Every structure is written in C-alpha cells, then in structure tokens.
Amino acid sequence: MKMMKVMMLIVMMMMVSEGSIIEPTCKETPDFSLCVSLLNSDPRGSSADTSGLALILIDKIKGLATKTLNEINGLYKKRPELKRALDECSRRYKTILNADVPEAIEAISKGVPKFGEDGVIDAGVEASVCQGGFNGRSPLTSLTKSMQKISNVTRAIVRMLL
Amino acid sequence: MASTEALLPVTSRQDPLSESRSDQIPETRRRRPIKVHLAVYSGLLLIALYVALIVTHDGSTAQHGAKDESSTESRASLAGVSEKSNDRVSRLSDDRKVEAFPWNNTMLSWQRTAFHFQPEKNWMNDPNGPLFYKGWYHFFYQYNPNAAVWGDIVWGHAVSKDLIHWLYLPIAMVPDQWYDANGVWTGSATFLDDGSIVMLYTGSTDKFVQVQNLAYPEDPSDPLLLKWAKFSGNPVLVPPPGIGAKDFRDPTTAWKTSTGKWRITIGSKINRTGISLIYDTTDFKTYEKHDTLLHQVPNTGMWECVDFYPVSKTQVNGLDTSVNGPGVKHVIKASMDDTRIDHYAIGTYYDSNGTWVPDNPSIDVGISTALRYDYGKFYASKTFYDQNKGRRILWGWIGESDSEAADVQKGWSSVQGIPRTVVLDTRTRKNLVQWPVEEIKSLRLSSKKFDMTIGPGTVVPVDVGSATQLDIEAEFEIKTEDLKLFFDDDSVEADKKFSCETSGGSTARGALGPFGFSVLADESLSEQTPVYFYVTKGKHSKLKTVFCTDTSRSTMANDVVKPIYGSFVPVLKGEKLTMRILVDHSIVEGFAQGGRTCITSRVYPTKAIYGATKLFLFNNAIDATVTASFKVWQMNSAFIHPYSPDDLGVPSRT
Numbered sequence: 108m109k110m111m112k113v114m115m116l117i118v119m120m121m122m123v124s125e126g127s128i129i130e131p132t133c134k135e136t137p138d139f140s141l142c143v144s145l146l147n148s149d150p151r152g153s154s155a156d157t158s159g160l161a162l163i164l165i166d167k168i169k170g171l172a173t174k175t176l177n178e179i180n181g182l183y184k185k186r187p188e189l190k191r192a193l194d195e196c197s198r199r200y201k202t203i204l205n206a207d208v209p210e211a212i213e214a215i216s217k218g219v220p221k222f223g224e225d226g227v228i229d230a231g232v233e234a235s236v237c238q239g240g241f242n243g244r245s246p247l248t249s250l251t252k253s254m255q256k257i258s259n260v261t262r263a264i265v266r267m268l269l
Numbered sequence: 270m271a272s273t274e275a276l277l278p279v280t281s282r283q284d285p286l287s288e289s290r291s292d293q294i295p296e297t298r299r300r301r302p303i304k305v306h307l308a309v310y311s312g313l314l315l316i317a318l319y320v321a322l323i324v325t326h327d328g329s330t331a332q333h334g335a336k337d338e339s340s341t342e343s344r345a346s347l348a349g350v351s352e353k354s355n356d357r358v359s360r361l362s363d364d365r366k367v368e369a370f371p372w373n374n375t376m377l378s379w380q381r382t383a384f385h386f387q388p389e390k391n392w393m394n395d396p397n398g399p400l401f402y403k404g405w406y407h408f409f410y411q412y413n414p415n416a417a418v419w420g421d422i423v424w425g426h427a428v429s430k431d432l433i434h435w436l437y438l439p440i441a442m443v444p445d446q447w448y449d450a451n452g453v454w455t456g457s458a459t460f461l462d463d464g465s466i467v468m469l470y471t472g473s474t475d476k477f478v479q480v481q482n483l484a485y486p487e488d489p490s491d492p493l494l495l496k497w498a499k500f501s502g503n504p505v506l507v508p509p510p511g512i513g514a515k516d517f518r519d520p521t522t523a524w525k526t527s528t529g530k531w532r533i534t535i536g537s538k539i540n541r542t543g544i545s546l547i548y549d550t551t552d553f554k555t556y557e558k559h560d561t562l563l564h565q566v567p568n569t570g571m572w573e574c575v576d577f578y579p580v581s582k583t584q585v586n587g588l589d590t591s592v593n594g595p596g597v598k599h600v601i602k603a604s605m606d607d608t609r610i611d612h613y614a615i616g617t618y619y620d621s622n623g624t625w626v627p628d629n630p631s632i633d634v635g636i637s638t639a640l641r642y643d644y645g646k647f648y649a650s651k652t653f654y655d656q657n658k659g660r661r662i663l664w665g666w667i668g669e670s671d672s673e674a675a676d677v678q679k680g681w682s683s684v685q686g687i688p689r690t691v692v693l694d695t696r697t698r699k700n701l702v703q704w705p706v707e708e709i710k711s712l713r714l715s716s717k718k719f720d721m722t723i724g725p726g727t728v729v730p731v732d733v734g735s736a737t738q739l740d741i742e743a744e745f746e747i748k749t750e751d752l753k754l755f756f757d758d759d760s761v762e763a764d765k766k767f768s769c770e771t772s773g774g775s776t777a778r779g780a781l782g783p784f785g786f787s788v789l790a791d792e793s794l795s796e797q798t799p800v801y802f803y804v805t806k807g808k809h810s811k812l813k814t815v816f817c818t819d820t821s822r823s824t825m826a827n828d829v830v831k832p833i834y835g836s837f838v839p840v841l842k843g844e845k846l847t848m849r850i851l852v853d854h855s856i857v858e859g860f861a862q863g864g865r866t867c868i869t870s871r872v873y874p875t876k877a878i879y880g881a882t883k884l885f886l887f888n889n890a891i892d893a894t895v896t897a898s899f900k901v902w903q904m905n906s907a908f909i910h911p912y913s914p915d916d917l918g919v920p921s922r923t
Contacts, residue, residue, distance in 0.1 A: 191371075195371050198678070199672075199674050202672070202674035202677050205677070206416065206417070206418045206673045206674075206676075206677050207418070207673055209416075209420060210416075210419055210420055213419075214420075216477060217451050217477050217515070218473070218477060218479060218513075218514070218515025218516070219419075220606075221606055221609065222418075222419040222420075225418075225419070226418065226673070229672060229673045229674075232828060233673070233674055233828075235828075236672065236827070266607075269570055269571060269607050
C-alpha cells in the first residue's frame, strides 16, 4: 500500500510540470479534460498565470469562431436551402469575432474581468442561437457545441479573476 | 488576481523519476531479475497513473464540493437573482432545440429609449463625476467611442438644466497620458471650499496598473466645463503595498473631516474580503493612507464603485457629503464584482479614526441578503449632492440583457436609470427610499384616471392608447373580508421561503396575489411584463408583501435573459399598497411603497412594440378581490440631442 501511495505521488509529479497551474485551474471548470487539452496544446500554458490561461482560451474561442465562419461560408453553396439559418449564424459568429473576443481580451488584460466574463458568456449564447436556427442536427452542430463547451470552461476561469 | 490553490503537492523541482527509483524500491526486491523488476514497476506505474487520475479527480470534488462547476452559478443564485449568464447558459447550452430569433431592424430600433439618458450610439457603462455647476447638471460616463461592447474607454459628457433634457457635449477626457493610456475609468467630483471642482478618476496605465489621477476644469468660467486638464504630477495614488495592481479603482467624492482635511475612500479586495481603503489629503495631490480601513466584509469579493455619504435621520432632504453630526447616519454602498449587484448598508461613521460600523451586521455591505438600491438590473451606481435643490441624487448604470449580436446590430448598448432622490426612510429608519426626480413630471402629457375592482383570476385591458412611454401611479387595496378570511384561516402556512424568483412568477397563484400591471404586453398577452405585488402570511401572522417584476414571458425571443426580479417591501400600518411604474420602450422601472423597493428591468418584446403595445391590469389571486385606483400618463420624449448654441437661449422646461 505504501508502494501504491508512492507510485501515485510519482505519477502526480510527472503530470504536473514545473509551476503549471493548468490542472488545479481546470478542476474548477465544468470540463476538466477539455480544459486541460486546450491549455496543454498551447506552449504558453504551462507557465501562464490565471489571466494567461483565460487569454489562451479566448484565443481558442477566436480560432474556433474563425473556423466556424469558414465552414458557414462553404455551406452556402453545398446547402443552399439552409441560407436563412446560415445568415443568422454568420451574424452571430461575426459578433463573437468582432465584439466578444476583443472585449474579453481587453477586459482581462486590464484587470476588469467582469466584462471579459460577459464576452465569453456571449460567445456561448451566440453559438447556441446559431444552432437553434436549424431543425435538429446541422452541419454546424459539433462546432457550435464545441463553442458552448469552451465558453463554459473559459467563463469559469475568468470568474476566478473577479 | 489569481485565486486558485494548487491541489497537487508540487514540491520537488528535480526529476521525480530519477530521485524516487533508487529511494523507493525496498531492499528485498533488488534480488529479483531486472526484467521482472521492470515489468512489475511499469505495471504498478500504470495502475498508479490510473488510480491517481481517479483519486485526484474525486479528491478535488470532495475538497472543493462548494467550488465545483455549479459554483459559478451558485454564487449568483445565492444573491437571489437569476443572473443573466446562468439563465442564458443553462437555457441554451443544453440540447433542447432553441428557435433562433432573427431580430429585424424594426424590432431593434423600437428598443431605444425616449426619456432615459443614452449616448447617440455605442457602449456606455458607469456614471462618472455627476455634479451641478453654474446652472447646469453635468453627467459624465464611461463610453466606448468605437463599438457597442465595452472597450477603449473615454469619459463621455452631457449637460442638462433639469436632469431629464440632456444635451450631448464633446468627449471630456481621453486616454492620452501614460497613466491612463489603457482607460480613463470611473471617478468622482469634489467641490472645494472656494467652489472650484476637482475630479479624481482611475486610470489604467500603459502597464495596466490601476492608479488614481487628478483632473480639473481647464476653464472654470465655462459653465459647460467642456475642457478638462490633467494634473501634471499624476498619478496621485498608486496601489499601496498588499493591494493588487488591478484591484484599485473608483475613487469617491471627498468629505471634510473635523480636522479640516479631505478624506476619500477607494474599494479593493484582499483575497476574498471586500474592503474600502481610506486616504486623507489637503490638496488632492499628496495623500496619507490610513492603516485601518473604512470597512471590510469577508467573502464579498472586489468592491467596485464604492460610495459613502451622510443621510439625515429626520429630514427628507439631501446632505452635502461633508455633513456629520448626531442627526445623521452614513451609508456605505459598493458594487459587487462577483455578482453585479449594488448593495448598501446604513451605519455610523467615526470621523476620528475613519471607520464605519453597520447598524445591522447580518446585512452588511455585500452579503447576499444586504439591501440593494434596486432588485433588478442596476450597477455601478453613484450619488452626488445637488446643492441646487438640496437633494442627494442617485445615478445607476442599466446594462442590456440581450445578446451582443443584437447590440452590435442596433448599434448601442446600455442606458442610465432615471436619476433618483435618495433619503433615509424616516419611518422604518432601516432602509433608504428612492424616487424619480420631480423634473420627470415635465414629460407628462395627457393622463387618464381609473378606479377598478377586479375579482380573483381576472385580466383587464387598460385603454390608454399608446403604451410604450408611460408613467403609472397606482394604489391597491385588498378587499377586507378576504383579508379577514386570510388571517382567520389557520391552515394557511406561512410562506417562509417565498421570493419573487422562487415563486414561479406572476402565474403562481396565491390567496392574496399576485396582482398588478402587465406592461409591454401584446393584445393576446403572448408577450407581457407583469409588475406586481404578492401578499402572503409572514412570521407571526403579519402580512408580508413582495414586489416583483417578471420578465420570463416578456418576449418570444430566446437569446435574451428573462429573470424574475424583486424583493420584500415593508408596508407599515395604515399604508395602502402603492406602486409607480415608468415604461420607456426596453426599460421598465418599478417603485413600491414610495420607493422602498425598486426594480429596473430590460425587456425586448418582438410583438408588443409600437402600436401593438398594450397595458393590462391583473389579479391572479385565488381568494382576494382587489381595488386599483390609478392614473396613467403618456410620457413625452426628452429629445436628448447634441448641444448647440441655440440651447443656451432655451428657457428651462420645468
């Protein structure tokens, strides 16, 4: 049994690289594994403070929004019958890129995280609204779901800054 | 400031594997062949890895039971309000189909208010430096000149003769110095003994540090105070030792101490304790920080926009910020960063050491059950002493409850509440009373008077013509036989935990309520915003009255937040139930019992707009018949517009 405890200690120390707060931070979010994988995928993650982790995730939101917008643009030709819903999604995702993300970055960098929280929450809302424009599953479903999940995780981290 | 605690024992900086391999393997195993040794070792390692993952995950849940994923929601729900974000996230993030609501420009342009202050376009937040000078009321505000979301903040500026008819002026201050390069943030004005004005405000420096800066009118003979000069020696205050570089903002108006020095307070936090720092100064350029705090309350988080002022115990006029004495109580108010709620508490100020003690520590500033100026959407509020009419006036920032996409599409975000007078409730002595400034009556056009008796379960249309800009004053009485019935009926259990939020809103029927008005309703009531009383049996058989606004059915749209707001309102013996409602497109302000409980809501109907907006009176009680005696005025627009030289010649409209 003592051997087991020791092994666990070793493993824990292996999992945590020097000074990284990714794991303890991610434990306080609604989706630990998503949080860890997103933050570990960024080289700045292991040495970032809480603000830094929040900014990395906002970067991910930005990237996902860009990717989704590209997808939306491509769908106009492939699925012309979805035009109305695509128009709404396009508007919503442009809001994420042009309003939510810059607001969140500025707010967190300047130490007024509540506006960052607003921006991050809104990213999730816009994704949900976009998805709601389709009748059930759509070509964008997994992308909008991702945005909602990332928004929830990011929000939890931003709230730690309040 | 990061507030996470490392759960895992991050100790040794050395490579844990190399260290432990030699230490931990017991002697007896060294005799086994290497291969078996390695196989056993790696097998155990894999098991350990697996177990560690489970243990650390479970361990975290156990250790941080209160801090798991629902904590982001629970903090806000503790405050008793369905916080914007939680409502939205929980409603839209699950897999239920949500019909998107495509906002069109007709619906969006209706939302703009007619008589509440808002800039011509873009984002606004905190009120700043309100003051009265040379015949004009001045209002400054946090403003983004570039977008309909927060950012690039400057000080917007407007003036008015009557706190209602505002004239837009050029921007007063921009981030043009290193000490406010990243934002010219919230601040307050102080009048010196010679009548001159000093303005203290927070700057976000080029290195993102929050500091306090001094500014003053460039030309004091200009009644419009168009230009502002910044003190060459700025910043005058930087975060003191022990205070985070980003936890130091929103300086208050200064007050005179008995020794003749000026004193200010600035909100901050130490870990999770909200605090208010206190400084003395003679010239607003150099300051002495007290070692003690004006006040602190654990577990309330960062205190933003702290406000501190005296109220008279006996008279219903306002007091200059420096007034002190036996006939006076002092109010501390703070905006809670964690919950976006403004709380205040009444207490006693000790000038000799700059401390303040609440009358009732169980509802101290920031505690979830502490009093609020407003039980709806209302934040970053600030008062000023209006020496023109001897009143203390309260400004409050009313943000949007819709999506940012809609804000971007309509091109603006946020309004200010109608300025309110604030006095101590001389009857209860335990709370403040707020009321829209008298000058708003100048907007009243035609009116209609009604006296109606409505039985249980009735909804009655109130024919007032247009119903998007209204001022309603109403008195309600519950038919006495029903009240007697209620008191005598012992089987009726006291509704201990009743609150607007948990009660199911205006459709949940009780013996004596809910009853009130449905504003911004369409003919078929598919969209409506009830503002109502709900009377229940409280402790000791006394009737308890709650005043609520239910926005849950205010719109068909699903990308807006639709909370149910409200609170208990004291109703003293002999008082009738009274309410006042100001309706102005997408904002509804309700005042119960002369302003003992106030609720501001943002509402975004899709159908109940323009000519289709209607007003209803309703009584959803099961047993009680209610008489309503009320007057409804059509309200004119305030025609808020950019200042022009012609405006100087226009006489005051009051």
